[in-house]
Amino acid sequence: MTQTYLELRRKTEERDRSLHEKVVSLEEAAKLIKDGETLGIGGSTLSRTPMAMIWALIRAGRKNLSCSRSIVSSEGELLFASGASDHILTSWFSQGIVWGVSKVMRHYTESRKARFEEWSHMAVGLRFRAGAMGVPFLPMRSMLGSDVIRRLEDVREVDCPFTGEKVVLVPALNPEVAIIHVQRCDPYGNAQMDGLSFMDIDLAMAANRVILTTERIVTNEQIRRAPDQTKIPFFAVEAVVEVPFGCAPHECYGVYEPLFKHLDSYAAAIKKDPEAAMKQYLDRYFHGPKSWTEYLELLGLEELLDAARRGRSIYDD
Amino acid sequence: MTTETTPSYTASELLAVMSGRILTDGQVVFAGVGIPLLAATLAQRLHGPGLTILFEGGTIGAFVKPGELPPSTNEQRCTRRANMLLGSTDVLLLLQRGYVDVGFMGGAQIDQYGNLNSSYIGDPDNPTTRLPGTGGGNDISSLTQMIVAMKHEKRRFVETVDFVTSPGFLRGRTSRRDSGLVAGGMHRVVTDLAILGFDEEARRMKVLALHPGVTADQVQENTGFELLIDPQVRVTEPPTEKELAVLRHLDPDRLYIA
Numbered sequence: 001m002t003q004t005y006l007e008l009r010r011k012t013e014e015r016d017r018s019l020h021e022k023v024v025s026l027e028e029a030a031k032l033i034k035d036g037e038t039l040g041i042g043g044s045t046l047s048r049t050p051m052a053m054i055w056a057l058i059r060a061g062r063k064n065l066s067c068s069r070s071i072v073s074s075e076g077e078l079l080f081a082s083g084a085s086d087h088i089l090t091s092w093f094s095q096g097i098v099w100g101v102s103k104v105m106r107h108y109t110e111s112r113k114a115r116f117e118e119w120s121h122m123a124v125g126l127r128f129r130a131g132a133m134g135v136p137f138l139p140m141r142s143m144l145g146s147d148v149i150r151r152l153e154d155v156r157e158v159d160c161p162f163t164g165e166k167v168v169l170v171p172a173l174n175p176e177v178a179i180i181h182v183q184r185c186d187p188y189g190n191a192q193m194d195g196l197s198f199m200d201i202d203l204a205m206a207a208n209r210v211i212l213t214t215e216r217i218v219t220n221e222q223i224r225r226a227p228d229q230t231k232i233p234f235f236a237v238e239a240v241v242e243v244p245f246g247c248a249p250h251e252c253y254g255v256y257e258p259l260f261k262h263l264d265s266y267a268a269a270i271k272k273d274p275e276a277a278m279k280q281y282l283d284r285y286f287h288g289p290k291s292w293t294e295y296l297e298l299l300g301l302e303e304l305l306d307a308a309r310r311g312r313s314i315y316d317d
Numbered sequence: 318m319t320t321e322t323t324p325s326y327t328a329s330e331l332l333a334v335m336s337g338r339i340l341t342d343g344q345v346v347f348a349g350v351g352i353p354l355l356a357a358t359l360a361q362r363l364h365g366p367g368l369t370i371l372f373e374g375g376t377i378g379a380f381v382k383p384g385e386l387p388p389s390t391n392e393q394r395c396t397r398r399a400n401m402l403l404g405s406t407d408v409l410l411l412l413q414r415g416y417v418d419v420g421f422m423g424g425a426q427i428d429q430y431g432n433l434n435s436s437y438i439g440d441p442d443n444p445t446t447r448l449p450g451t452g453g454g455n456d457i458s459s460l461t462q463m464i465v466a467m468k469h470e471k472r473r474f475v476e477t478v479d480f481v482t483s484p485g486f487l488r489g490r491t492s493r494r495d496s497g498l499v500a501g502g503m504h505r506v507v508t509d510l511a512i513l514g515f516d517e518e519a520r521r522m523k524v525l526a527l528h529p530g531v532t533a534d535q536v537q538e539n540t541g542f543e544l545l546i547d548p549q550v551r552v553t554e555p556p557t558e559k560e561l562a563v564l565r566h567l568d569p570d571r572l573y574i575a
Contacts, residue, residue, distance in 0.1 A: 143479070
């Protein structure tokens with residue numbers, strides 16, 4: 001999957017980088033991602049997960065996506081169980097410590113139906129950063145001496161040419177597509193993020209194409225009044241989709257917290273029989289609803305409102 | 318302190334109190350989710366108002382609100398009243414640059430040299446259990462002094478871990494430094510039975526203190542390798558009413574202190 005520097009540049013240079021509108025529907029956005037492509041996923045654990053985009057990809061029947069994310073939670077379980085992905089590169093993969101070790105992750109990796117490629121958290125970050133910088137690798141000082149590095153192929157331990165110290169070189173990671181959810185952006189893709197940005201800025205600049213989902217679309221005039229808040233520039237973005245509650249049942253900083261009751265019942269259901277329970281869950285929540293709005297109706301107004309109240313409370317004293 | 322009658326507490330509460338006591342005011346601590354987050358917050362509320370807590374989600378100077386513990390160190394609850402929010406890569410780079418005094422994590426499996434495994438139980442090529450992996454654990458333990466808080470069980474304290482996810486002293490002696498890890502290392506392992514450190518030469522695990530009512534034999538019985546015992550082994554003070562009250566106020570739903 002490694003692309004040469006000139007290929008990487010060509011893909012960027014050939015893109016329409018003019019200031020133009022690129023608002024599409026969730027279904028149209030899903031068509032921009034092809035089976036087997038490399039897919040970078042924004043956010044981390046339960047935060048700013050681009051769930052609506054993942055939901056649309058699974059509904060569209062995408063297969064064999066090779067995914068990467070800083071830390072992977074239940075969206076990874078859904079990607080594996082639906083067959084949308086058979087390879088996830090990340091530093092940590094389970095629903096969350098309060099729910100124990102993921103039975104779904106265990107089922108798919110232990111039976112070798114899917115692969116969980118483990119890198120240290122900083123290594124994942126520096127791989128995206130090298131990708132964003134347009135350099136082939138970055139050096140780092142962790143992973144030395146551990147078994148994590150022994151199981152990885154795309155990594156080199158070298159002596160620094162200046163000091164002679166041992167360092168680890170991790171290669172650039174330039175996903176074909178990145179999917180990132182933000183609080184707001186304009187129709188051109190100028191994206192503003194509140195709270196924790198995780199690896200999303202590096203991911204956006206590393207990827208060949210970025211598909212944004214956003215809680216709301218604002219005008220370009222509004223963006224221009226606070227350009228210091230813009231974290232992803234429009235010319236990196238290929239498509240924009242407005243999806244309220246686009247991370248549910250995960251959280252979107254300052255807008256809503258995770259839907260804990262839903263996540264608790266999901267965790268309880270998959271403990272018994274991961275494969276059957278995941279099929280049931282996907283049928284009910286992913287394939288059943290006619291639209292994202294219907295999906296939100298299934299999650300329930302009461303829980304959504306409670307999550308929104310908790311989400312906004314981060315700005316309270 | 319007037320602790321004539323010892324209050325009752327759970328193993329998790331004991332772990333949180335004992336590990337929180339090790340942190341000192343003014344330190345910069347990089348804390349993982351669960352007991353470490355709770356213990357660091359407890360220390361901050363009791364004896365360490367100047368303790369700076371970092372989370373790998375990107376928080377500098379966390380001040381977690383009681384009853385609103387986060388499900389990981391990546392949610393908005395981690396950011397309340399913080400001094401600064403960074404990207405995850407940049408907060409991890411603070412470890413590499415040397416800004417962090419102590420890393421603080423839980424552990425699934427540990428060995429006599431303080432190596433931690435959170436990746437595979439059994440043969441990594443054909444594991445009996447695939448665990449969630451390193452997260453920032455490998456970076457933290459590679460780049461700073463470490464405190465680990467974990468339950469003391471024979472199946473968790475093994476002679477050699479199945480997989481070195483987060484390096485301790487590797488194979489002992491100078492092997493950590495020889496591998497290129499020139500900074501940091503295991504400092505303390507806090508369990509529900511004892512406080513352990515590491516011998517200066519061999520870098521093997523050593524009992525430094527026993528919790529009230531625990532014998533050295535009992536610690537050895539629950540350990541899968543031979544422990545060194547400090548000749549001046551101490552007995553820790555039991556958790557006080559105040560420590561337990563603050564702890565339970567922080568985690569009223571018993572999310573971490575089961």
